[in-house]
Amino acid sequence: MSSLDQNQRLHPSCRDKTTVSSDSSDTCELAKQPLQGLKLASHAVLEKAQERGRLKCSKCGGSRMFFCYTCCSLLGVSLQEIPLITLPVKIDIIKHPNETDGKSTAIHAKILAPSDVTIYTYPCIPDYEKDEVVLVFPGPGAVSVQDMMQCLRDMTESRSHGSSDEPCIKRLKSEEVQGATHTAKNPESGNPDEAKGLESRVYPLQRVVFIDSTWNQTNKISTDERLQDLLRVELKTRKTCFWRHQKGKPDTYLATIEAIYYFLNDFHVHCLSQEYKGEYDNLLFFYSYLHSVVNKAKTAAGKC
Template identity: 80%
Template sequence: MSSLDQNHSGCRDKTTVAGDSSDIHELAKQPLQGLKLASHAVLEEAQQSGRVICSKCGGSRMFFCYTCCSLVGVGVQDIPITKLPLKIDIIKHPNETDGKSTAVHAKILAPNDVTIYTYPCIPEFEREKVVLVFPGPQAVSVQDMLHCLRDRSNSRSQNHFDEPCPKKLKTERVEGATHTDITPESGTPDETESLESRMSPLQRVVFIDSTWNQTNRISSDERLQGFVQVELKTRKTCFWRSQKGKPDTYLSTIEAIYYFLKDFHQHCLSLEYKGEYDNLLFFYSYLHSVVNKAKISAGKC
């Protein structure tokens, strides 16, 4: 397992003396520290080899093809495929530059649980089982979202009280619960019932992949109205492509997915977080270190 090179994980004063207490304190505040990541050796080797032509589209790519969502110059056996407890749907703006989007990171690293749609293509959702991660005046925290979903589900049930409600078997698996550590089959009946009650009714999470100046076109679409809306208010971005005039709580797509799942794991499943989803930042953390090293070399940090 590896983490980012601490000497290059953020913009630091190059004149700071190594070992100084203030330097150590500042380093501790740097982003992406302490992640449980697979080794970046394969990416370092691929970077040294240079760009490779994508066999599908013919584009010159490094690590992966952001157009085809496929690996380039790196084997699938060399990257950490990650299983997620929920299904992730990403609605991508048609004018979003593929090469600048981090949504492809999620698709490549969690291929069985992530789907990318290009707007105006939006799948049909059951509103009582889906949340939209997007800031807004009605947005709630991850901690409060399940309560909101249950309130909506209960309200709907009361409106249909004449219809018989089939009893749910304790052994029925919740759709999307694919992580081996938290599947109902792995626990006792009581543990299974408790886990299902914590996860249900949430099954899917929707993210919008776009520059913040382009999001209104998607977020205002009538097909995305009426969802419980979630905002990650306490997280700050460390994306190297900052957007002028936007607060640092506006995250890149892969950051939003990662932090949502981490909060979900801790606050909704009530489980200790042990780095289960850190490898979603496998590419992001490496590129972050590469960009910062380049800034340091250019004297911009």
């Protein structure tokens, strides 16, 4: 792992470079390195692979760097050389059929967290239990990650009472949630049945759905009837660092891997009630390296 000062913030969001400084050189420098302070595995293996150049995928024949985004397999890098991450919830990515594989960051999540991430190509969408699954997508009615768990519990309780129109119950006090979290994660500390019940209250979330598409193509998937009943969650305060910024879209519209990373970051703090110490930073292993490569190229070309 890369060395970090113990007091350094491990998960800074991408700062708004237009408000930090009016000096163009400072702004340019910030644009080059907005992903500082992450607790990442060494990029040395990617640097060596880049020096060797592109390789031909043995499955599809495509010329690729680091991994084949079509076949979801590593190229020039072994599985033992990259970080593998275990996630607290399962992730489903619904990919638009017209999304260009080479421009998508969804493959990063699949390679780095293979046991917990599944990619589906629309119109293939699984059948979801609405009170166990959320859709991360902005829009009217979307809630924050902080409010998500209580909303899911309300949906579960409403269904058990045979009504979906009941008002939301009062949110549990934070100390109650934290106490339940401790008991659920340590079932031996109390009655097994009670611990199991508390666990189901604290962890109703089983799966999180993300849409992988250009923002101009998302409407077809986001309005699909199979996703309509899912609670929507919005990451309102995060800003994208993606080098393929889509013209006319706000900087709060995130790349797929950014959305997954920031969701898990907030989930860890607000839902698991634990201090975040970089547990999911390696989801940005490829992304952060590619970000630095792109900005070095822009600098060399005099574009920054």
